[in-house]
Amino acid sequence: xxxxxxxxxxxxxxxxxxxxxxxxxxxxxxxxxxxxxxxxxxxxxxxxxxxxxxxxxxxxxxxxxxxxxxxxxxxxxxxxxxxxxxxxxxxxxxxxxxxxxxxxxxxxxxxxxxxxxxxxxxxxxxxxxxxxxxxxxxx
Amino acid sequence: xxxxxxxxxxxxxxxxxxxxxxxxxxxxxxxxxxxxxxxxxxxxxxxxxxxxxxxxxxxxxxxxxxxxxxxxxxxxxxxxxxxxxxxxxxxxxxxxxxxxxxxxxxxxxxxxxxxxxxxxxxxxxxxxxxxxxxxxxxxxxxxxxxxxxxxxxxxxxxxxxxxxxxxxxxxxxxxxxxxxxxxxxxxxxxxxxxxxxxxxxxxxxxxxxxxxxxxxxxxxxxxxxxxxxxxxxxxxxxxxxxxxxxxxxxxxxxxxxxxxxxxxxxxxxxxxxxxxxxxxxxxxxxxxxxxxxxxxxxxxxxxxxxxxxxxxxxxxxxxxxxxxxxxxxxxxxxxxxxxxxxxxxxxxxxxxxxxxxxxxxxxxxxxxxxxxxxxxxxxxxxxxxxxxxxxxxxxxxxxxxxxxxxxxxxxxxxxxxxxxxxxxxxxxxxxxxxxxxxxxxxxxxxxxxxxxxxxxxxxxxxxxxxxxxxxxxxxxxxxxxxxxxxxxxxxxxxxxxxxxxxxxxxxxxxxxxxxxxxxxxxxxxxxxxxxxxxxxxxxxxxxxxxxxxxxxxxxxxxxxxxxxxxxxxxxxxxxxxxxxxxxxxxxxxxxxxxxxxxxxxxxxxxxxxxxxxxxxxxxxxxxxxxxxxxxxxxxxxxxxxxxxxxxxxxxxxxxxxxxxxxxxxxxxxxxxxxxxxxxxxxxxxxxxxxxxxxxxxxxxxxxxxxxxxxxxxxxxxxxxxxxxxxxxxxxxxxxxxxxxxxxxxxxxxxxxxxxxxxxxxxxxxxxxxxxxxxxxxxxxxxxxxxxxxxxxxxxxxxxxxxxxxxxxxxx
Numbered sequence: 001x002x003x004x005x006x007x008x009x010x011x012x013x014x015x016x017x018x019x020x021x022x023x024x025x026x027x028x029x030x031x032x033x034x035x036x037x038x039x040x041x042x043x044x045x046x047x048x049x050x051x052x053x054x055x056x057x058x059x060x061x062x063x064x065x066x067x068x069x070x071x072x073x074x075x076x077x078x079x080x081x082x083x084x085x086x087x088x089x090x091x092x093x094x095x096x097x098x099x100x101x102x103x104x105x106x107x108x109x110x111x112x113x114x115x116x117x118x119x120x121x122x123x124x125x126x127x128x129x130x131x132x133x134x135x136x137x138x139x
Numbered sequence: 140x141x142x143x144x145x146x147x148x149x150x151x152x153x154x155x156x157x158x159x160x161x162x163x164x165x166x167x168x169x170x171x172x173x174x175x176x177x178x179x180x181x182x183x184x185x186x187x188x189x190x191x192x193x194x195x196x197x198x199x200x201x202x203x204x205x206x207x208x209x210x211x212x213x214x215x216x217x218x219x220x221x222x223x224x225x226x227x228x229x230x231x232x233x234x235x236x237x238x239x240x241x242x243x244x245x246x247x248x249x250x251x252x253x254x255x256x257x258x259x260x261x262x263x264x265x266x267x268x269x270x271x272x273x274x275x276x277x278x279x280x281x282x283x284x285x286x287x288x289x290x291x292x293x294x295x296x297x298x299x300x301x302x303x304x305x306x307x308x309x310x311x312x313x314x315x316x317x318x319x320x321x322x323x324x325x326x327x328x329x330x331x332x333x334x335x336x337x338x339x340x341x342x343x344x345x346x347x348x349x350x351x352x353x354x355x356x357x358x359x360x361x362x363x364x365x366x367x368x369x370x371x372x373x374x375x376x377x378x379x380x381x382x383x384x385x386x387x388x389x390x391x392x393x394x395x396x397x398x399x400x401x402x403x404x405x406x407x408x409x410x411x412x413x414x415x416x417x418x419x420x421x422x423x424x425x426x427x428x429x430x431x432x433x434x435x436x437x438x439x440x441x442x443x444x445x446x447x448x449x450x451x452x453x454x455x456x457x458x459x460x461x462x463x464x465x466x467x468x469x470x471x472x473x474x475x476x477x478x479x480x481x482x483x484x485x486x487x488x489x490x491x492x493x494x495x496x497x498x499x500x501x502x503x504x505x506x507x508x509x510x511x512x513x514x515x516x517x518x519x520x521x522x523x524x525x526x527x528x529x530x531x532x533x534x535x536x537x538x539x540x541x542x543x544x545x546x547x548x549x550x551x552x553x554x555x556x557x558x559x560x561x562x563x564x565x566x567x568x569x570x571x572x573x574x575x576x577x578x579x580x581x582x583x584x585x586x587x588x589x590x591x592x593x594x595x596x597x598x599x600x601x602x603x604x605x606x607x608x609x610x611x612x613x614x615x616x617x618x619x620x621x622x623x624x625x626x627x628x629x630x631x632x633x634x635x636x637x638x639x640x641x642x643x644x645x646x647x648x649x650x651x652x653x654x655x656x657x658x659x660x661x662x663x664x665x666x667x668x669x670x671x672x673x674x675x676x677x678x679x680x681x682x683x684x685x686x687x688x689x690x691x692x693x694x695x696x697x698x699x700x701x702x703x704x705x706x707x708x709x710x711x712x713x714x715x716x717x718x719x720x721x722x723x724x725x726x727x728x729x730x731x732x733x734x735x736x737x738x739x740x741x742x743x744x745x746x747x748x749x750x751x752x753x754x755x756x757x758x759x760x761x762x763x764x765x766x767x768x769x770x771x772x773x774x775x776x777x778x779x780x781x782x783x784x785x786x787x788x789x790x791x792x793x794x795x796x797x798x799x800x801x802x803x804x805x806x807x808x809x810x811x812x813x814x815x816x817x818x819x820x821x822x823x824x825x826x827x828x829x830x831x832x833x834x835x836x837x838x839x840x841x842x843x844x845x846x847x848x849x850x851x852x853x854x855x856x857x858x859x860x861x862x863x864x865x866x867x868x869x870x871x872x873x874x875x876x877x878x879x880x881x882x883x884x885x886x887x888x889x890x891x892x893x894x895x896x897x898x899x900x901x902x903x904x905x906x907x908x909x910x911x912x913x914x915x916x917x918x919x920x921x922x923x924x925x926x927x928x929x930x931x932x933x934x935x936x937x938x939x940x941x942x943x944x945x946x947x948x949x950x
Contacts, residue, residue, distance in 0.1 A: 037945070037946065040945070041945070044941065108489075109483070109489045110483075111491075112461065112486065112489055112490060112491035113461070113479055113482045113483060113486070113491075114461030114462055114464060114465035114482065114491065115465055115468075115469075115475050115478045115479035115482055116479055123476055123479070124479065124480070124483055125480055125483070125516065126480075126483045126484075129516075
């Protein structure tokens with residue numbers, strides 16, 4: 001179900017991309033790229049308020065004919081974007097939220113690793129496993 | 140030659156390069172080679188021993204010839220190590236009934252060790268059995284080689300043949316020829332080896348086998364407890380000889396820093412152990428270790444890790460922060476990616492810090508990796524922080540899994556050192572550690588049973604993992620404040636901004652008291668005109684005020700030890716008081732009162748006149764404020780502070796001029812307050828920096844004059860008032876009165892017959908301090924303003940950029 005997961009740093013370049021092998025992956029990459037605009041928009045929209053009050057989960061960024069894009073942003077402006085196949089109607093918002101939460105937790109674990117420099121691509125095996133399992137489970 | 144057997148089993152054709160031997164094999168072969176290498180020339184001519192050996196293999200002659208031909212000995216005319224090894228392997232192949240092919244060297248799995256039956260040792264036969272897969276009985280070397288197998292037998296009695304076999308096969312598959320690879324390839328049963336090596340029981344020293352030695356050393360160490368004595372061991376008493384064997388191997392490798400096992404091997408020199416025996420031993424050990432978790436940490440290793448941990452973090456129950464650990468492990472020269480992975484594996488509770496167990500696990504993994512073992516995907520059980528089992532007695536099973544690492548990768552390195560000098564060089568620490576290993580191995584006598592390491596540290600408790608300083612909040616307790624004041628005064632003597640401190644100790648004491656009192660008074664203690672010396676030191680006042688305040692519960696926050704940076708917030712009494720605090724160490728609150736004597740401004744009246752202060756304060760307070768206010772507008776010469784304060788609060792205060800005297804007294808009392816106030820007011824009057832400064836000096840003198848005396852007692856209440864302008868407003872009057880009074884008092888310092896002499900000095904000192912504080916505050920103010928401007932500009936520019944960058948609002 002989850003076609004693509006992307007983690008972007010605050011500077012909007014990707015730290016991690018994991019997609020279900022499929023054709024037209026590039027299209028999804030482009031979609032994510034454009035969705036970053038939406039994310040930024042949402043951030044700035046509520047940015048006026050205190051950061052604490054900002055909801056991390058951004059929800060459906062925008063739907064397209066085939067898929068939906070969900071966004072999530074951390075307090076440090078690290079963005080998680082997920083492209084989900086629209087055909088799956090069973091994937092509820094809660095599930096997406098939980099997936100983002102898992103992503104966030106794993107991302108935090110990576111941050112704890114002193115050998116990881118923020119801004120680097122993420123090469124952690126454990127993280128890969130987690131993302132894989134998460135993406136696969138819904139499929 | 141040694142390097143001939145590359146770890147890559149992908150080159151079966153390559154004589155040496157492709158020869159992959161299991162650890163047991165390697166050991167065995169090495170032993171054999173050593174045995175045959177009577178001249179220590181590293182070449183074994185087709186001489187007696189070799190032939191004898193081959194004969195002992197009970198192979199038909201033609202097969203032997205074929206073997207010799209295949210391995211290239213006939214070509215070379217002698218048996219180099221690689222040739223020898225190949226020959227041995229071919230012997231094993233032949234003995235297994237497989238066709239002799241070069242390819243079979245590496246492709247045959249589970250090839251038992253070549254058996255050289257001397258027919259004399261049952262043990263050897265048994266050894267063979269033990270080895271099962273690799274079990275050859277080199278022991279049959281007619282006693283030349285004390286049957287290590289026997290030893291193995293004895294030792295490994297418990298080892299199931301299966302284990303051995305497994306191991307062997309594993310070894311064969313995974314391990315590289317001991318000769319060649321110890322350094323190059325991760326020995327399949329490194330851990331076993333390691334385990335054996337762990338025990339470097341002495342005796343092996345003499346074993347000159349250099350090549351596999353290092354590699355084997357680890358193994359020998361792994362051998363439980365066998366390393367007691369070489370010869371006896373060899374005679375098959377016990378496994379230890381094996382270890383020694385191994386040890387001897389390990390001995391040679393100089394460098395492998397990680398595995399100190401070498402030392403053990405070195406000790407093995409004594410025995411004649413043959414390579415075979417060693418090999419067998421190792422194999423057996425390996426095999427036995429296969430039962431064990433190859434990732435087990437042996438005792439020596441554990442000890443070494445602990446020592447290393449101590450170098451970073453002396454408290455064994457503490458944590459090593461991530462950065463320190465990163466530095467440490469970066470020294471190992473492993474690629475960052477691998478280190479990152481190791482970290483992920485070992486940081487069990489994901490807290491960014493390593494407990495002792497986590498550290499040991501990480502270190503272990505690093506060692507293993509350096510020895511060529513692949514990192515596991517999951518943390519091996521034996522490395523789990525909760526419990527690290529160091530026991531490694533029986534099984535030397537290899538971990539066939541990705542764990543190329545034997546639990547004692549450390550051992551491997553030694554053997555690998557020759558081929559991996561870089562390892563040693565790159566990890567100097569490890570080198571040292573290898574020494575440690577060596578020592579350990581030498582010391583360890585009972586390699587059989589490694590201590591069970593029960594560390595029940597609960598790594599999963601993230602709370603414990605997080606070590607961070609707990610901010611200590613200044614408790615708004617008078618006592619505390621006073622203490623702080625005391626401390627501060629004690630320490631801030633040099634602090635110009637803390638006139639209080641500058642004051643003579645007694646004064647400071649008084650100041651503290653008074654100031655604190657005053658300060659609190661400023662906030663809440665209205666009548667609390669403690670005789671705190673109005674500490675000529677603004678800071679003092681500030682601090683005391685702060686403390687006082689906290690005590691009085693007025694401005695607990697302000698009591699923070701470090702005086703808040705002066706904030707040029709004229710209208711913000713509190714902030715200004717903060718600033719004042721900085722200089723006066725007056726609690727912000729007080730300062731807000733504005734009355735808070737600008738630190739410098741506040742004449743250190745309080746101290747000397749503490750006694751007098753109080754009473755003076757009282758009346759003075761009331762009046763002081765007024766006086767202050769009244770004076771302030773006048774730029775009270777005597778007290779700039781007052782001037783400030785009065786400016787703000789003068790409004791509410793009626794002319795207080797009248798009580799000059801009272802003011803003065805109060806002033807002194809209020810000084811503290813006023814100091815805060817002044818500070819506050821000065822701050823508030825940030826714009827009027829000059830004024831402040833004027834005031835300050837003015838205050839200072841006045842305060843100085845007074846400071847020494849009644850400053851302490853100055854109206855605490857005034858200070859409190861000073862705290863917040865708003866709050867103070869209502870109180871301001873009071874304050875102003877007080878300050879006014881104080882100012883008046885200060886002004887009339889001279890008129891006040893308080894220890895004049897002292898006052899003068901104090902006043903002068905406070906003047907100085909106040910001046911300094913003034914300048915500091917002014918500077919700070921300007922800096923902050925500048926910063927504010929910059930930030931605003933930045934913000935504007937960012938906003939503009941954002942607008943520009945946003946192409947469209949929607950996709």
